[in-house]
Amino acid sequence: MELTAPLTVNWTLSYTCNFSCRHCYSRGQARPELPLERVLGLVEELARCRVLFVNFGGGEPLCYPHLWEVARAAADRGLRVSMNTNGWLLDAEAARRARAAGFASVGVSLDGATAEVHDAFRARPGSFDRALAALEHLRDAGVASTVSAVIHRNNVGSYRRIVELAAERGAATVYLHNFKCAGRGAENRTELDLSPGEWRAFYGDALAWRPRAPAELAFDDPILALLGGADPGAVKGSTCGKLSLHLEPDGEVTPCGFIPVSAGNLIDQPLDVLWSTSPVLRKMREKTPEGKCRSCGVYGECLGGCTARAFAATGSFNAPDPHCWAGNGRPQGGPS
Amino acid sequence: MTVLRRNPSLAWRDEPGARERILAALERSEDVADEGWVILVHAGRMHQLNLLAGEIWLLADGTRDAAAIAAELAGRYDAPADEIRKDVEAFVAECLSRGWLVAEDA
Numbered sequence: 391m392e393l394t395a396p397l398t399v400n401w402t403l404s405y406t407c408n409f410s411c412r413h414c415y416s417r418g419q420a421r422p423e424l425p426l427e428r429v430l431g432l433v434e435e436l437a438r439c440r441v442l443f444v445n446f447g448g449g450e451p452l453c454y455p456h457l458w459e460v461a462r463a464a465a466d467r468g469l470r471v472s473m474n475t476n477g478w479l480l481d482a483e484a485a486r487r488a489r490a491a492g493f494a495s496v497g498v499s500l501d502g503a504t505a506e507v508h509d510a511f512r513a514r515p516g517s518f519d520r521a522l523a524a525l526e527h528l529r530d531a532g533v534a535s536t537v538s539a540v541i542h543r544n545n546v547g548s549y550r551r552i553v554e555l556a557a558e559r560g561a562a563t564v565y566l567h568n569f570k571c572a573g574r575g576a577e578n579r580t581e582l583d584l585s586p587g588e589w590r591a592f593y594g595d596a597l598a599w600r601p602r603a604p605a606e607l608a609f610d611d612p613i614l615a616l617l618g619g620a621d622p623g624a625v626k627g628s629t630c631g632k633l634s635l636h637l638e639p640d641g642e643v644t645p646c647g648f649i650p651v652s653a654g655n656l657i658d659q660p661l662d663v664l665w666s667t668s669p670v671l672r673k674m675r676e677k678t679p680e681g682k683c684r685s686c687g688v689y690g691e692c693l694g695g696c697t698a699r700a701f702a703a704t705g706s707f708n709a710p711d712p713h714c715w716a717g718n719g720r721p722q723g724g725p726s
Numbered sequence: 727m728t729v730l731r732r733n734p735s736l737a738w739r740d741e742p743g744a745r746e747r748i749l750a751a752l753e754r755s756e757d758v759a760d761e762g763w764v765i766l767v768h769a770g771r772m773h774q775l776n777l778l779a780g781e782i783w784l785l786a787d788g789t790r791d792a793a794a795i796a797a798e799l800a801g802r803y804d805a806p807a808d809e810i811r812k813d814v815e816a817f818v819a820e821c822l823s824r825g826w827l828v829a830e831d832a
């Protein structure tokens with residue numbers, strides 16, 4: 391079934407951030423911000439189209455001055471509200487305000503199992519301790535938390551410890567994100583990204599550990615189809631433009647935060663119309679295999695992998711995911 | 727009486743126009759068993775409910791038990807009441823075991 395509107399809107403209310411992380415897709419981006427009343431109008435539009443989830447990202451959502459008001463409005467209209475934060479500003483008071491504003495959960499980034507790794511990745515001394523403290527403040531305030539970890543060369547060997555640290559502080563789910571190679575991630579890719587073979591080894595290990603892990607492990611990588619690790623019944627390939635989209639501070643819509651291609655603007659168009667008519671979103675949903683994907687036996691499961699990574703590396707939505715290990719010296723034709 | 731209620735922690739919606747499209751396909755005698763019109767998201771996973779499952783889902787609003795839901799649907803659809811009752815009971819049992827529905831004393 392093709393949806394009439396996204397289930398999830400990932401909303402960058404502002405690109406302002408107090409950090410300058412080494413993988414960041416958005417640092418350096420700037421957009422005019424809509425006045426609060428227009429932002430609240432967009433909340434109404436999301437509710438009208440029966441969007442189920444809104445997740446504030448950015449930028450750092452806690453740098454946005456009207457976060458609590460916008461979140462409260464969204465929660466009052468029945469949306470499940472969450473955000474992704476670096477945790478620096480998430481003290482006890484902010485955790486209480488998150489609860490009062492109706493946040494269903496708050497995600498905190500933890501990109502290393504030690505201060506040395508995390509702080510270097512986040513380019514901010516003290517950020518590891520503040521991220522862990524943020525999780526504790528959320529737990530104490532009764533707000534559900536999750537942890538997001540971007541897997542990179544310097545944390546892949548200790549990702550299990552990241553999961554343990556998260557679980558010890560009450561996070562129910564840890565999202566182990568693939569490295570996106572967009573924005574700063576592209577600049578630092580050689581140093582931070584894993585090779586296709588290393589991704590294969592990491593996912594193999596994480597899938598094997600998953601049933602015993604102290605928190606739910608969640609992945610957002612379509613390339614998992616190669617290991618038979620995709621959830622049964624899950625949407626194939628990238629979910630961006632199929633289940634979710636990304637909303638920018640000025641109402642501009644892109645398929646996801648990692649694909650800086652406009653699909654339209656919600657100031658000019660109703661969300662459901664944009665969703666069903668945007669040629670960019672259509673291209674996300676109807677990919678045509680290129681390169682090695684053309685002869686790959688698992689294309690029907692993988693749909694070329696992560697479209698954002700393919701686009702960042704080649705400029706084409708249809709190119710094979712650069713993390714894909716299929717066909718790299720091995721015969722294609724099935725999960726390898 | 728024990729009534730059935732949707733678990734309030736689940737996010738869900740019925741897709742505008744989808745039910746009507748399925749009913750039209752049914753009129754044309756097409757197989758609609760796998761056609762979804764209600765979407766629910768539980769534990770990060772999306773599920774689509776087909777015509778009957780979606781109807782049951784919407785009727786589980788805390789005012790009816792399984793028998794009342796089956797009776798309502800038997801009046802709505804031209805199918806043997808016994809068959810509908812069995813389908814309702816099976817879907818309700820599955821929903822209760824998954825935590826999608828809760829049973830409460832009215």
Ligand code: SF4
Nearest residue numbers: 683686689692694714
């Ligand atoms: S070759 Fe293409 S379709 Fe096959 S697994 Fe790799 S990205 Fe997916």
